[in-house]
Amino acid sequence: MPSKQDLLDLQFIEARHKLIDLAAFLDRIDRHPGAADFRLAAMKNALPILLSERRDRARAILEAFSDDSTDLPRTAPFQGACGAPPASGR
């Protein structure tokens, strides 16, 4: 099992790259015209989880992006998924 130091040596640059890419995505959204939607709100709601001390951050972020409704509609209004429930931003 690799140590923390091993993992930092192995993956810090990659994780740093992903974090900067996320920051640049948020900058890009700000820079461009028009209104954002529930997806950006869901992302901003999830970001504080990164700074928490819990050890299941990936799970918590996935749950934050999940539909927590309990209704069971007869049929679907559309087929696809967009990564965050339309009612998110809660």
Add this chain to the structure above:
Amino acid sequence: MRFIEPHAHMVSRTTDDYRKLALAGCEAVCEPAFWAGFDRSSAAGFHDYFRQLTEYEPKRAAKYGIKHFSWLCINPKEADDPVFAREVMSLIPRFLSAPAVLGIGEIGLNKNTRNELAIFEEHVQLALDRDLPILIHTPHLEDKLKGTRLTLESLANFSKLDRGKVIIDHVEEHTVSQVLDSGYWAGMTLYPHSKCSLDRAIDILEIHGPERLWMNSACDWGVSDPLAVPKCALQMRVRGHDAEAVARVIHRNPITFLSQSPKFAI
């Protein structure tokens, strides 16, 4: 390296991909019936698709020394129209006797509707009536958590179901515990932009152990990588897992589960 690709949609891939899989050590691919990226206009479209899965694709794979197996169903995305879905389901029994059909799959939910759930349960009953293994898809992105819960609640109503003959696929960090704790097998799908990354799949293995877990590429017509499984195996080695641990998850575990069908042999 030898591995089994337990979930790949090869009808959407080129022959070059079979060659790459063979070069990487793939011994067998298993192909569940799925959505083609658009809705078929008739049940006859599924008839042709089932022929492609059971007749043509095994021959294409055999040219590269790879065994090809399939699972049959109407996929969840096209199961929201129950009249159409039942028409397609009526075609399935005649194909189940084909020599490389392993079971029913990938069934499940897409947008978590009552119609999808009804067709899912009819598929489960079809598998139970014929003592076939079941491969279950869980929904995408925001729908996965709710869909996994609904799937598990539904399966719990089938008292005669052997949970060891059911694999629930596309688990992630927020669903894997529920699936494994309920006694089912769990599949991790390695996708570039959704489902599991290579490192996240390895994290799940480290946290939950290798019991009743496999990994697959689910390569199809979308953003996906048919070599995701051997790439994840390599990443496991980079992260300090020994060859035995790698072999268990990419070779022995799939063989253990799939061998519950008497038609699976490599």
